[in-house]
Amino acid sequence: MKHYVSMEDFHAGEIQSVLSLAKEYEKHKIPMQNKEIFAANLFYEPSTRTKSSFEVAERRLGLSVIPFEVNHSSVQKGETLYDTVKTFEAIGCNLLVIRHPETDYYKDLIPSLNIPLINGGDGSGQHPSQCLLDLYTIQKEFGSFKGIKVLIAGDLKHSRVARSNARALSMLGAKVFFYSPAEWVDEELLQWGSFCQIDDILPIVDVAMMLRVQLERHTETGHIDDYHQQYGLTLERAKRMKSGSIIMHPAPVNRDVEIAGPLVESPQSRIFEQMRNGVFVRMAMIDSLLQKWGIGTNENTAKERTMVGW
Template sequence: MKDFVSMKSMSKAQILDLLKRIEAIETGKQCPSFHNQNVFIANLFYEPSTRTKMSFEVAEKRLGIHVLDFHVESSSALKGETVYDTAKTFEAIGAQAIVIRHPKENEVQKLAASLDIPVINGGDGAGEHPTQSLLDIYTMYQEFGSFEGLKVTIVGDIKHSRVARSNAYALKTLGADVRFSAKESFQDETLDYPYIDIDEAVVDSDVMMLLRIQLERHTNKEALDKTAYLKRYGLTVERYSRLKSSAIVMHPAPVNRGVEIDDSLVEAEKSRIFKQMENGVYSRMAVIETVLLEQQLKKGAIQYGFHHQERIYS
């Protein structure tokens, strides 16, 4: 796996292997380290980000990697430099990998096909967000141990959500029963998954994943009555009370409290929202370690402070 840009292209075996790697890192069974290896990674974020950007930076620093932090507002992008030329610049000055978030769909995939170094997708428009999906499914894996037949309902702005897209692809590959719930204007007819009403979903779902309404991606701006939206399409306290005892509530964040989910439920007993954020660091450590190791294997030089055979998981 040279790059990590899409969950749609991942096999079940590849996803499960990554989950095992994340688990090994979180539990301390494996401690991948690039300390003293002079490894550099460039983080190119062309869109605002808190969780993803900081999570990548923490993951990189825990791995002993030097972070090349890119800021659009003080870069040559303002002079018209293309994404490709910016990335090639970082490759030329010594970056061993690129993490990129871009507002345009498929821009990351095109970049990955053009560079010799690994590219990790930090979110491309309304396309995909594979590392978010990975931390989401790892959170489910911690809770349930398997995915076969797991009922996962993704609720909200499906049409504009890269998180919904990546999760739907990955969960279907893993054998989960994926359903969407959304108001009609938020539905995406290009995704072949059933839509159900949220009141039907709360009764039998193992996972309720709420999504933020991404108004910044809407071409037709519609007035949004936040209270009315929560009452009709969101997770209210009353709907929460009807969840199965074993069910969990998730959200990729940022959370619009009182819109897609009642404010009091963000840190409720069934909520795993902040656990997802914690898992983001371990998940991104696993992805970075995986692509860099593949790069080193191709070069025939593995210098990671631990032996390759130690990474074989049962």
């Protein structure tokens, strides 16, 4: 793979390779030798966690981050995504991270792109870095994916997180279940798991992965006043989860909508742990992708580099 744009491009071995490198980064600070590497994060949608996490990952690797804010760029003058990308390539940028509201935006860019690209999220399509950090969180918790039961619940129709995770989890040996309001069901997900009722499945799953209600992508009218009681992870539902199970959410969390507020920082929750893990996973993604391109990485492997504590 010359770019990390979709989990459909990853096979099990490649996933494990990134997760193993992330583990090395979590244990040690591994500085890169060449700091003359420039990265740009082109986010055409609002983001706190993903954008900031990528920037921290880039800086910890010693990369120089080129500032970009869509509201203060030539996008406001009508510049296309393609021309923005080619501009950054022309001025010497070595790595691009892009989030864009158009699903599959990268398909028109890749044929003409001469630097590596990481997809930070495309419309209702894919979110590979979120998927990999979710996988890393689950692997740290349970040691393996074989036989792990995962419920992905919520706004399935509009969720790139659900789409990315469902395929990867199934491929790695997990058993995947889905739950959603009828109008937000995505039939394509059936190839990776089965639909269920949340009250029936919660007592047996190891992971309850709740999804944000993505109102900004909805075209239908309606409201979510009763969503929490009907479809969310309430305090009462959480009491029926089995011992040792965990709660996950890609965030931002709509508290008391997808998940009861007190559960966000409960002992079962791994929501903030997911955010922490995201930095190490994104460091691993950046490093491994730059290695594929031969851009400024150390000659030695991660385990052979000088290890310095954070």
